[in-house]
Amino acid sequence: MKSSNSTEHLNNRLLPSVKNQLEFGSQFSALFRKSYLLQKRRKKTNLCQICVALAVVLIIFSFQLLINHYLNFNTKPTTDPQKFKYGFLTDSEVPYLDLSDGLKFNKYLKTVSEGYAYEAGRYKISDKVKEIQYSAMYFEEQKSKDDIDDLLFKSFTDKGEGSELNGAMIFKTIEFGNSTNLVKPNFEFSIYYNQTGYPYVPGESLRTTRKGATLFLPSFVNAFFRSSYTHMCKSEKGANASCNNMRIGLKKFPEPVQHFSFDLISVAQPFFYQFLFHFMLPVFVIGIIVEKENKLIAIQRMMGLNIKVYWLVNFIFCYTIYLLMVTVFYIIGYSLKFDFFWKNNFLTHFLLFILWGFNLVGMGFLISTWFKRIKTATIFGYVIILLLIFGSSMLYSNIIGDGGKDDSTYISLQLIPSCAFYHGLQLLSDFSGPSMPGMKLSDVSIQILSIGSVYLTLFIEAIVIFLLFAYFYNVLPNNFSARKNPLFCFRYSFWKNQLKKNKKTKFKDLEHIDYNFKDSLLNNEALSQSSSNNSQAEIDINSAINSDDVHNLLEPNNDLFKEMEVLPVDIRKEILRVQSKDDPIAIKSLTKIYQGKDGNLNTTALNKLWLGIKKGECFGLLGPNGAGKTTLISILSGLTESTDGSAQICGFDVKTELKKIQANMGICAQEDRLWDDLTGKETLEFYARMHGKKKLNLKLLVEKTLEDFGLLDAKNKKIKEYSGGMKRRISVACALIFNPRIIFLDEPTTGLDPKSKRQIWTIISNIKLYGGGRSIILTTHSMEEAEALSDRIGILSNGILKTIGSSEELKSRYGKYFKFSMSVKGGIDREENAVNFIKSSFPNCEIINQISGNYNFKIAKQDVILSKLFQEMHERKDKFGITDWGISQTSLEEVFLHITQGNQSQNDEF
Ligand SMILES: Nc1ncnc2c1ncn2[C@@H]1O[C@H](COP(=O)(O)OP(=O)(O)OP(=O)(O)O)[C@@H](O)[C@H]1O
Numbered sequence: 001m002k003s004s005n006s007t008e009h010l011n012n013r014l015l016p017s018v019k020n021q022l023e024f025g026s027q028f029s030a031l032f033r034k035s036y037l038l039q040k041r042r043k044k045t046n047l048c049q050i051c052v053a054l055a056v057v058l059i060i061f062s063f064q065l066l067i068n069h070y071l072n073f074n075t076k077p078t079t080d081p082q083k084f085k086y087g088f089l090t091d092s093e094v095p096y097l098d099l100s101d102g103l104k105f106n107k108y109l110k111t112v113s114e115g116y117a118y119e120a121g122r123y124k125i126s127d128k129v130k131e132i133q134y135s136a137m138y139f140e141e142q143k144s145k146d147d148i149d150d151l152l153f154k155s156f157t158d159k160g161e162g163s164e165l166n167g168a169m170i171f172k173t174i175e176f177g178n179s180t181n182l183v184k185p186n187f188e189f190s191i192y193y194n195q196t197g198y199p200y201v202p203g204e205s206l207r208t209t210r211k212g213a214t215l216f217l218p219s220f221v222n223a224f225f226r227s228s229y230t231h232m233c234k235s236e237k238g239a240n241a242s243c244n245n246m247r248i249g250l251k252k253f254p255e256p257v258q259h260f261s262f263d264l265i266s267v268a269q270p271f272f273y274q275f276l277f278h279f280m281l282p283v284f285v286i287g288i289i290v291e292k293e294n295k296l297i298a299i300q301r302m303m304g305l306n307i308k309v310y311w312l313v314n315f316i317f318c319y320t321i322y323l324l325m326v327t328v329f330y331i332i333g334y335s336l337k338f339d340f341f342w343k344n345n346f347l348t349h350f351l352l353f354i355l356w357g358f359n360l361v362g363m364g365f366l367i368s369t370w371f372k373r374i375k376t377a378t379i380f381g382y383v384i385i386l387l388l389i390f391g392s393s394m395l396y397s398n399i400i401g402d403g404g405k406d407d408s409t410y411i412s413l414q415l416i417p418s419c420a421f422y423h424g425l426q427l428l429s430d431f432s433g434p435s436m437p438g439m440k441l442s443d444v445s446i447q448i449l450s451i452g453s454v455y456l457t458l459f460i461e462a463i464v465i466f467l468l469f470a471y472f473y474n475v476l477p478n479n480f481s482a483r484k485n486p487l488f489c490f491r492y493s494f495w496k497n498q499l500k501k502n503k504k505t506k507f508k509d510l511e512h513i514d515y516n517f518k519d520s521l522l523n524n525e526a527l528s529q530s531s532s533n534n535s536q537a538e539i540d541i542n543s544a545i546n547s548d549d550v551h552n553l554l555e556p557n558n559d560l561f562k563e564m565e566v567l568p569v570d571i572r573k574e575i576l577r578v579q580s581k582d583d584p585i586a587i588k589s590l591t592k593i594y595q596g597k598d599g600n601l602n603t604t605a606l607n608k609l610w611l612g613i614k615k616g617e618c619f620g621l622l623g624p625n626g627a628g629k630t631t632l633i634s635i636l637s638g639l640t641e642s643t644d645g646s647a648q649i650c651g652f653d654v655k656t657e658l659k660k661i662q663a664n665m666g667i668c669a670q671e672d673r674l675w676d677d678l679t680g681k682e683t684l685e686f687y688a689r690m691h692g693k694k695k696l697n698l699k700l701l702v703e704k705t706l707e708d709f710g711l712l713d714a715k716n717k718k719i720k721e722y723s724g725g726m727k728r729r730i731s732v733a734c735a736l737i738f739n740p741r742i743i744f745l746d747e748p749t750t751g752l753d754p755k756s757k758r759q760i761w762t763i764i765s766n767i768k769l770y771g772g773g774r775s776i777i778l779t780t781h782s783m784e785e786a787e788a789l790s791d792r793i794g795i796l797s798n799g800i801l802k803t804i805g806s807s808e809e810l811k812s813r814y815g816k817y818f819k820f821s822m823s824v825k826g827g828i829d830r831e832e833n834a835v836n837f838i839k840s841s842f843p844n845c846e847i848i849n850q851i852s853g854n855y856n857f858k859i860a861k862q863d864v865i866l867s868k869l870f871q872e873m874h875e876r877k878d879k880f881g882i883t884d885w886g887i888s889q890t891s892l893e894e895v896f897l898h899i900t901q902g903n904q905s906q907n908d909e910f
Helices: 002-014 026-043 045-071 106-114 131-133 145-154 206-234 264-278 279-292 296-302 306-336 346-368 374-400 407-413 416-431 452-474 494-503 507-514 524-544 559-564 567-582 627-634 680-690 695-707 724-738 754-770 783-789 808-813 828-841 865-874 892-900
Strands: 081-090 117-118 169-177 188-194 248-252 585-594 603-613 618-622 643-651 665-668 743-746 775-779 793-795 800-806 817-824 846-851 854-861 880-889
Touching: 026 045, 026 306, 026 680, 045 264, 169 567, 206 828, 248 808, 264 279, 264 346, 264 374, 264 416, 279 296, 279 306, 279 346, 279 374, 296 306, 296 665, 296 817, 306 346, 346 416, 346 452, 374 407, 374 416, 416 452, 524 754, 524 892, 567 603, 567 800, 585 627, 603 643, 603 775, 603 800, 618 754, 618 783, 618 865, 627 643, 627 743, 627 775, 665 724, 680 695, 680 724, 695 724, 724 743, 724 754, 754 775, 754 783, 775 783, 793 808, 793 892, 800 892, 808 892, 817 828, 828 854, 828 865, 865 880
Parallel strands: 188 248, 618 775, 618 793, 665 743, 743 775
Antiparallel strands: 081 248, 117 169, 169 188, 585 603, 585 643, 793 800, 817 854, 817 880, 846 854
């Protein structure tokens, strides 16, 4: 038990001095902080998500490096290339060449005797290889080997992008005679070829040029071989010379650093980026499903959370994580100097990623409406992203990439957001490819297949996705709100209500509505007044109810009149009471039938239940497992929809007007619904903040509550580190911290040790005493608890209210007998004598049970004069060997067992 000092604190806390407000700002702030804390605690997961961006970009980059390495491209300038082929050619090795034009080697002939001569003429080898006309190089003067290398090296542009030359020839006569004394000539050709593959060919695109260059090289070399050979062997002066001595060498051009010739980055980046920007989808889906499966959304909803604020905060967090990943992606992309980032205008790609983010988060929300379980959602999430990634890129390459398709094919493909996104990536990638200038803002247009059309498509699709999400959220079953008819949005009434809501239900208005209840139930000043009025009304109704015929209060032709005939008197009275009074909680003929699935029969969880919970009353709802207690609380808190009947809380229908009172409802569900990664203090702060408590007020309130529930020492421990009992206590504390007017406690003390149990009892008792008329529904399996806390008790069985009344009433109503117990020692004879003695004293008594000398009797109350019994037992117990004896009232447990065993009827009392 608590000290009087702390009880005083508690009492102060429980006085409803602050009105509960469910304003947009409070809810937003509470949810935002909670989500922020949870995200902060999920450092590892978040880091992994963000690192994926890093990994993907680095993977492409590494692949590019590998490719470069294996293709053996230069990384250093080659200023003095080595010959890699050198040797003598025989006639048979020199291919045939029909040189109708002939080759003009006259120039070299002038100087051959002097040693070296170089020539690379403007040859026209054949029509097929016209490029040579532009690309051969001619050296007029004698040059040293180094000079030639230098000259060729300089023929490359400053950027090293390529030389206009395709080749050069160095011609050397090693030995040569004069006209009178013919000496066998020896010739040496060194042919330089340009393998960088970037000859400038006007009018041709770069790719074609590259391909052309690859094809071109052998022709060029071949042409040089043959022309040189033909000339030397058939020239005037060398007519008799043997050509066996001619040597031909091949050399690469001296060249600057080689640039990538296979640009994997520009080819593969759309696919990799597509992968990266889909990767977060399952993460978003799982995040929502975790809250859904653990019924965390449900408990927040029950305590007044505006679901629109919930989705808004969720959106902000999902989108922020997405933006973080985009930022990392940009940093790496810019640092590694990817053309995609450097060449394209920043806005052109940034806009694409921004719009895609909306689609991605929207898809996450949409998919989350289809699942209830984390496992299925995870599997489906990954399957769907694989389909979207591979499907969109394949469709793109086969349909858009091929070109030539009509507009309708293109438009239908864009109906898949991933295809539109992929198309955008591909356009930006093409614009930033080698030799391309990058996309400028002036390139953005709305024409079909242009980047502008991609932006527009993604924008429209984001809106459609969010609308679809809203639709599925409303019509698919979930565990936190009642589902709507699939055609709800096509009904006039729906739009009419929406318009009304938009006009009226601003968050501030709720406060106004709450405090203008029919009978000012939540208004403390009016409470005492209303209470005295009610007392008078109660006397009136009670006298009517206590009259001989309770049916007098109903019309005989009323349906209820007929139904009531078979009901026990206490239930009939309760029905009449509910009908005639405005209880804060009024349940009228409430029925809930769960549809049987997989061949199972339907379950009637509640069957025409009538019940009223009075102001300031703690109502104990008892019943065996499956009696319908939780179902009742679920209906009252708006989690489940009833099949028939109605229920009002403070005059508002729970089916249609629950939002108006949720700010004043505190619920402790049967299972603990808590965030494992929040601390106890943060959990309480969340609920208090959601209900408008701020700053110092909030701090003090939380501290006090933690103290009241014995959790002060564990306030900074995470919930996952709490014991079962601690979790239960914090669950109850969450339901009470914001001083709700209506409180539902579903088995609040299950699993608690006796001390903690008593602590919670004290708190509930204090709410009753000082809570200013708060009404509590308490379900429990503990008779002791029900007796200790409940003003009235109702026993439910198979969805039917079997009996109702105070614990004393129930015991006296169903307990017309005393239970007499005795223990006898000394053998069978003595036991027989003792039993005969009791039977002679109470001729109508019955033995309930007997076990090895211990006997229990049932004795009608009117047969017992307690003083006489005590005196007789005192005098004669020793004579009959009675070592111990006692007499007791019927317990509530016995009443409960009796009623729920199904043998209860109006006159069947024990
Ligand atoms: N979602 C559901 N779908 C189908 N049947 C359900 C569902 N929830 C409850 N029921 C059924 O409704 C009946 C009442 O269940 P409920 O959970 O309300 O009982 P309870 O009195 O709270 O039981 P306990 O004391 O064990 O918590 C049971 O037969 C149960 O099987």
